[in-house]
Amino acid sequence: MLVDTHTHIHDDKDRAGSAEEIFAHSHMQGVDKIITIGTSPKDSLNARDFAEKWAAKGENIYWTYGYHPNEYYEKDRQNLADDIKIALEAIKSAQNVGIGEIGLDYHFDGYDVQMQRELLLEMLQLAQDYRKPVSFHVRDAFDDFWPIFDNFRLVTSVMHSFSDSKKNLSEALRRDLYIGVNGLSTFADIAHAPLERIVLETDAPYLTPRPFRGTMNKPGYVRNIADWAAEYYKVELGTVASITTKNAQNIFNI
Ligand SMILES: [Zn+2]
Numbered sequence: 001m002l003v004d005t006h007t008h009i010h011d012d013k014d015r016a017g018s019a020e021e022i023f024a025h026s027h028m029q030g031v032d033k034i035i036t037i038g039t040s041p042k043d044s045l046n047a048r049d050f051a052e053k054w055a056a057k058g059e060n061i062y063w064t065y066g067y068h069p070n071e072y073y074e075k076d077r078q079n080l081a082d083d084i085k086i087a088l089e090a091i092k093s094a095q096n097v098g099i100g101e102i103g104l105d106y107h108f109d110g111y112d113v114q115m116q117r118e119l120l121l122e123m124l125q126l127a128q129d130y131r132k133p134v135s136f137h138v139r140d141a142f143d144d145f146w147p148i149f150d151n152f153r154l155v156t157s158v159m160h161s162f163s164d165s166k167k168n169l170s171e172a173l174r175r176d177l178y179i180g181v182n183g184l185s186t187f188a189d190i191a192h193a194p195l196e197r198i199v200l201e202t203d204a205p206y207l208t209p210r211p212f213r214g215t216m217n218k219p220g221y222v223r224n225i226a227d228w229a230a231e232y233y234k235v236e237l238g239t240v241a242s243i244t245t246k247n248a249q250n251i252f253n254i
Contacts, residue, residue: 002226002241003033003248004219006101006135006160006180006201010036010050010063011043014205016216019050023059029220030241033254034059037101037135037160038066041083044090051095062254064098064135065091067123069105069116077115084122091130097252099127100135101160104148107139116141117148124152133157133251135180142168149175156251161203163190173197178247183209183217186228195233195240199248200225 009015009022016022026034036051038044044065051063065087076083090096102123104116127134134157138145142164159172160180169191172179179193180201186209192198202209202225204217209224226244230237248254 001033001245002029002031002200002222003035003245003254004031004202004204004222005035005158005199005248005252006037006182007034007204007219008037008039008206009034009204009219010047016205016218019054022218022220023054025218025220026222029223031219031222032060033062033245033248034219035062035064035097035135035252035254037064039068039101040071041067041079041086043071044087048090048093048096052093055095060254062095062097062252063093064100065096065126066099066101066135067119068101068137069103069111069119070108072115072119074115077118080119080122084126087126088130091126091132096132097254098133098135098157099123100158101137102127102134103137103139104141104145105137105139106141106144113144117144120148124148124154127154127157128152131155135160136177137161138164142171146171146175158199158251160201161207162193163188166191169193178251181229182225183207183221185232186210186225187213192232195229195235195243197247198229198244199251200229200244
């Protein structure tokens with residue numbers, strides 16, 4: 001059994017097929033637990049509705065409340081306190097397994113360091129107060145991220161889609177973060193954590209793994225990332241599945 005610990009399949013307009021097709025394909029590939037990740041207040045509530053609907057139909061689908069740094073605009077600032085209140089209620093959902101994605105992203109021009117920091121602090125407080133694991137998104141911003149992270153006491157969490165330096169990989173591991181490994185590993189030369197410290201994810205519909213580059217990603221492709229990992233770590237596929245599934249279960253309590 002495999003788990004997709006970070007995907008975005010709740011948006012009907014941005015998915016590689018109907019929800020039925022996505023779940024059927026996932027089961028065929030042995031991907032039986034899926035965490036769909038929110039990226040804004042509105043998107044997170046969509047993730048909740050989607051997860052609750054499909055969980056009621058018997059799927060092992062979970063969701064997180066997230067607020068991606070690139071989704072937070074000047075106009076959203078006045079609503080932040082209200083959005084946090086709504087989040088507090090929403091995360092009582094039986095299918096909620098965490099906070100994320102949240103973090104810092106300085107990749108694209110026009111980012112506002114102060115705003116990203118303000119949002120991250122609010123979301124980390126939420127994660128700490130409610131003892132929720134976090135799916136972190138950090139890009140080109142680790143020097144600012146670590147001092148903020150170190151001010152909180154979080155339960156075991158994940159650095160999703162890590163592709164930064166060996167140094168920042170060590171920084172993440174020494175803080176007991178797990179590393180989210182996705183399709184990037186199948187086509188990019190990046191630093192990798194030991195197998196014991198990774199979880200698998202697709203980040204669908206983005207970051208499609210080989211050999212499906214050029215098509216839309218979906219949770220069933222976790223199987224292809226697991227195949228990559230078996231080759232990279234020189235172990236059986238079953239070993240990759242049992243270790244990464246156990247890690248995902250321990251972190252997200254699923
Ligand atoms: Zn994502």
